[in-house]
Amino acid sequence: MTNSHSATLMAKHARLDAQIASESHRAAPDTILVAMLKKQKLKIKEALAKLG
Known part of the structure; x- marks a missing residue:
């Protein structure tokens, strides 16, 4: 889930x-x-930073 979630956030x-x-x-x-x-x-950048 993390990969798809981070890909969505990056998009x-x-x-x-x-x-x-x-x-x-x-x-x-x-x-x-x-x-x-x-x-x-x-906010998205901060969420991505928390994911790793």
């Missing part, structure tokens, strides 16, 4: 990274959305 992390990059490169980025996405990304 979510990559998806959030892409969303953050996309939003940040817009002419008028939504800073609240970017901050929210970064928080989600950090």
Whole structure:
């Protein structure tokens, strides 16, 4: 279960990274959305660190 769970978390992390990059490169980025996405990304990173 750990491998599939970590793979899922890594996929979510990559998806959030892409969303953050996309939003940040817009002419008028939504800073609240970017901050929210970064928080989600950090939570996933912390969860991955706990898994090993």
